[in-house]
Amino acid sequence: MSALLVHGNPDSHLLWEQVQESLGDEEEVVAVDLPGFAAPAPDGFPATKEAYVDWLIEQLERLAERSGTVDLVGHDWGSLLVQRVASVRPDLLSSLAAGGAAVDVDYPWHEIAQIWQTPGEGERYMREDLTDEVGIPYLIENGVPETYAKRNAWLVPGNKDCILALYRSAVHIGAEWQPALEQVRLPSMVIWGREDPYVPLVWAERLAERIEAELVVLDCGHWWPYERPRETAEALRRLWSGARA
DSSP states (O other): EEEEEETTTTGGGGGGGGHHHHHSSSSEEEOOOTTSSSSOEEEOOOOHHHHHHHHHHHHHHHEEEEEESEEEEETTTHHHHHHHHHHHHHGGGEEEEEESSOTTTTOOOOOOHHHTTTTTTTHHIIIIOOOOOHHHHHHHTTTHHHHTTTTHHHHHTTTTHHHHHHHHHTTTTTHHHHHHHHHHHSEEEEETTOOOOOSHHHHHHHHHHHHEEEEEEEOSSHHHHHHHHHHHHHHHHHHHHHHOO
C-alpha cells in the first residue's frame, strides 16, 4: 500500500517532511510538488484547479499501477484538490484525509483570497504587498517554522502567477464541486487546526458531516502538518489501518 501527500499554498513537499519522519518506513509515503510551487511550472501549464486535479490523477494512476489503491492526503489547496479527486476517481483510493480547506458552497473566501481573485488588484498585491520581506515573517507568525518559511513557494519564479490563476479558477468552487463530493463514501478523515484563521473550524465540521468522516481537531493554527506532525501521523496511521481492516 502507498500514500500520496499533497501540499497547498505556499508550500511544497517539505510541508510533510516531519509527518513522514513520524510515520517511519512502514509503507511508501510520497509527498508531491504541485507544478509551479517547488519549481517553475512547465511551459503552457494553465494552473487552474482542473489542471491540478488532472495532474494529481496522473500521479495517482502511476502509483496505483505499482502498489494498488492509494491513501490520499491534502492540506490547504491540496485539501480542495484531493476532495475533487475522491469525487471523480474514487477507484484509485483506499482512503481520504483532508484539512485546512473545504469544498463548501457557503464558504466565503478569506480576505487575501478575494484580493487574488480580483484582476488588477491581485497583481498589485503580489507585486507591492507580498514581498519577500513581508511574506517570510508573515508565515512564521502564522505557525510555519522559519526553516520552511524561508523556502516558501512565493519565492519560486512564476509561482505568484500560478496562485492568481488557481484562485481565479475557483471563485465558484463550492457550487461546482460540492454535488459530486456529497457522493464520496471512502474511509475518510478531516484534520483541522482549532485556531485556523483562514477557514474556521465550523467548515471542518460541515465537511466531516458531508463525507461521513472522522474529525480530528488539533491545537494549532492553519499549518497542522508543520505544527503538529506527530499527532498528524498518528491520526493518519489510524485512518489507514482502519481502511485496510
